[in-house]
Amino acid sequence: MTMHRTARASWPRELEIKLDLGIEDAGKLKKWLALRGSPECARQHSVYFDTPDRRLFASDLVLRIRSCGNGLVQTVKTLSPSAAGMFDRAEWEKRVASLAPVADDRITELILDPRMVAELASVFDIETARSRWMVGEQKALCLVVDEALIRADERQSAFCEVEVEIASGDATAGFALARKLDRVVPIRISVSSKAERGFRLLEPLRRGYPAESIALSPALTIREAFPQLIAACLRQYRLNETVLLDRHEPEAVHQARVALRRLRSVLALFGGMLDVRADRFDEMVRDLAREIGRLRDIDVAIGSSMFERHRDILGQRRTDAYARLVGVLRAPAARALPLDLIEWAGSRRNMLERLRTESDGPITGFATEALTRARNRLARRARHFSKLAPAKRHRVRIAAKHLRYASDSFASLFEYDHPRRTERFLRTLNRLQKELGKLNDLAVARAMLAELDGSNVPSGNARQAKRAGRRLQELLEAREFWTVA
Template sequence: MASEIELKLELTPDAVARIVEAPLLGPAQRTVRQVSTYHDTPDLLLSRSGFSLRIRKTPDGLVQTIKGPGESPSLLMRSEWERPVESEHPDKGDIAGLLGVDPSALRLGPLFTVLVERQLWYVEAPEGRIEVALDQGEIIAGDRHLPLAELELELKSGEEHVLFALARRLLAIAPFRIGVTSKAEKGFLLRDRLLSHRKPEAWQPDPDIAAAAAFRGLALSCVAHFRENEDIYLQLAAPEALHQMRVALRRLRSLISVCCPFLATADAGRFAEEFRWLAGSLAQARNLDVLSTRPDRLAAGAASEEARLSAHAAAGAALASMRALDLMLDFNAWLQCGRFLGTGADPRADEPLRDFAPRALARLRRRLRKRSRSFCDLSDAERHEVRKAAKRLRYVAEFFQPAFRSARAERRYRRFALAMEALQDHLGVLNDHATLEPLAVPDADPQRAGKAGEERARLLRRAEAALEAVLAAKPFWK
């Protein structure tokens, strides 16, 4: 088994042309045509287990490659098993051994094909050697086709920072986005259906993992959540994908906040503010999406569909800006190269997650209790702060819950999660009213206005009851 360390960059056709024509790489040192067929069982056992298996046909012959998850969460590293084969039919022995099943029980078959022209360069630097592979082509699954243009920077020798140094020089030539979806994953998405959004996938940190390592893994999962939905949004303009991007950024800022004691303080603060800016750049489009679905007087006063489309254009421009592209590259380098730790040796960085998490969760619970006092008498702005405090507690609870694995902890977490979901729903309705009311058609009917006031009072009572249920729930971390 080998560990493949590579950085994947997603390109537009214009970016491909600019990079190929720039003097940085020069003429390609080799160009090959590759045909890769990916195999799995009818119930997608390999994919569900985190593996992919392909047979690649090249001018040099056939190669079977199995890829699996790395030893730790990373956008750079995956485990890889590769060897020449004589047939286009997979050898089941290797993958059966990894899955712990009888080879004869595996019914493997082709699912989709990736056709690419690969151009290769080898970049020599004082601190390392990098193989640069530009793949242009398409993925074919039945009658569905997906264009493909990506640049893979594979580290042959040296440290990870060498990859990011080259990526920084490439970004000065042409824009790109960090790739988080493999060709295999793209093929499965193309084969099955186009998604309107992706929910965050839970990473299960071990209770004994160091808090700093848990932060890195969880932050990378947030980056993947954001980028998966960004790709969907840019392709389909799906409103729910836009919403999930904002969720990913809020989760990431919550994680940075709770782990701030052992992070490089200046960098952590800068990244948190930049992620706040990016989330804010998407806010108007999200607000108008929500407003456009309402049948009541709040929607009647909404800006035109032209304004909603204009807000989405502004969101797309923010995502395509050099500020956003720089942010994602810098943040990934900060995580992958271990620069996120502060210069001082804070003992909390090495503390097991099972010890770090309870204090963090208890602190967030106290903050929610403090901010929600006299809930019904709070202003809209103060209730919004309560909503943010509740979200932060919910996100961090989702991050750290796997560190508490007893049956009692799992029962308590389920009750907490249900109570928190109800609270978020009620606070969300109140926030929608506060946010959208300024856009509504004024209601001159005093009777309807009185009923609206009664409805608001009911919403406040329900939210207050849900808040009490959350604060009364027994902590699952004790």
């Protein structure tokens, strides 16, 4: 069976800005909107289907049958696995007679095995109370508030989301409306479709969300690839931020910081082409990452036997640091940052005017040059690694991270030509990062212990530096996956 992961331009499309809204704030928002006109209200019941081994969802496809008052409609949608805020999906609708999926001749290229239809079974259902307004100049925007309840097996979860449907293809007015809504109630960009929420409810509770693989098409231009990479980073960040707004999970702390570091790496990769707003965004992301980093350092210390006698004081510091972080995350600036980034990244005005023609060039050539620069930078900084001072070793670690994040961003462009080489390079790079990370953890631990009780523990740096040096040599001898030879 063949699945198509990349939506074609000729397929029917749905473009919308999706926002998360607290359940407790839905009533206030609806009252505010009601002052601007009466909504069109409806209740919907949607049943989602998949095979026992989740083949549809694994291939970024969703099939549901929705009851909406005047019959049943079967919808097949492509998922946007790297979507953040802006959802651009292909979808096909077909009226059906019952809650049983049927074949659709228009989408046989997506599902080539007709026997799949017979394997489909319901996996969860969603009850939705939908309120719909036409707003904006000349009522050109459709705004939807959905209050929903997912039921999956013995579990259920309530949520509320806002959708701003974009008909013209220009999302400027939609983003302006989103900011206006945030002045009424707190909102955040959404990174999860209703289907993803349902499938997530079937899984064990997640403690954090690592980065997902990025699938860039070699046919993309530089300008087209940039917003996809930004969205992938923001998706990882928002998934982990959602966990942190609910509870303290050390893994979510770690992954949220990783997401922001990936985001800064993407901004740096494209930095020479971006307008002045890139610097402002980089500063804001850096400050947020530092705030998360304070909590991360305490989490790491509490998990180390070196800090056994300081657990009580570190526990209080962690409580205080988490409370401070939640306060930062709940502030308007932190809510606005992902929304502003998504709009800017997708704008044709984010590139320097003198480079806009160049930005229409192929992403593959740009990626090759960027990866080569990142590898050469690491090689320069890593010379005589075992003899380097801690500050210079830290610069090696930063260079390795930039190479890792660049490799993760662009690997999909080359993996079909060099799959084994790509896998080996990424595996070797991951090993190096772990050893350099241990070296950094030792330095952070020594500084924290000195601050707590003035102790001067043996660093262990020489042994760890030797291990990191071996991994460095392995990487620098590895064949690059982005070269033709």
